[in-house]
Amino acid sequence: MPAPYNPFKAAIAKGELQLGCWLGLADPYIAEISAGSGFDWLLIDGEHAPNDLRSITAQLQVIAGRDSHAVVRPPIGEPWIIKQLLDAGAQTLLIPMVESGAQAQDLVDAVTYPPHGVRGVGSALARASDFAAIGDYLTTAREEICLLAQVENRKGMAALDDILAVDGIDGVFVGPSDLAADMGFIGQPGQAEVQNTVLDAIRRIVAAGKAAGILTLDASLQSDCRHLGATFIATEIDVTLFARHMREASKLSRQRLSQG
């Protein structure tokens, strides 16, 4: 029996839109609600949310078998953490702050078993192999792993062609927030120079035959990226949705009850 099929990897390879939502509330209850809400993929954020291997695993468990696909972002793209996340059952990884072709190649090696890579063999203990029930996991896992690199600063943009040239990188995600900061426009991802850089990167990623992705709450930028051929587009953040609605709800309730 082979490793589980990765429908997200197949969809972005065909240029099909995959609508995403960021999960930063770091709770399996929220992940389960989100998995039934209609998003094609859910980003479990280990970089900016209070997630650890246990909480990420718990979210992977509740998302499994639902219509949404789990994409996991580690705080950093190092082999030891990649190994743990893959063994925990993550099949799609989004790696932040990729800045060179050499770094991209190291990431490909980290998701690949020897002799072609350096992923440590621990499938006997791993949720990924259904605890060794998937007999062909070791020889079939790599094909169903989707590796996405984040380019989100000037150094990464300068190396974008080198990153795109690395076989095994399935897609490149452009991070507007960090890119804006590095370009000197912190907190202004909508600044014209930042947006132009984002759109140019999307064009180059698509032209290179790789999947292009982004997270933006800006509906206009979402549309522009889709029109340029971007496929994995995250349009919401659970923390933002919850916090904004909680604040609005308390304000409206207080207004209503204060009117007597």
Ligand SMILES: O=C(O)C(=O)C[C@H](O)[C@@H](O)CO
């Ligand atoms: O730089 C970006 O934009 C991203 O990588 C997404 C952010 O990390 C996310 O936290 C939303 O601001």
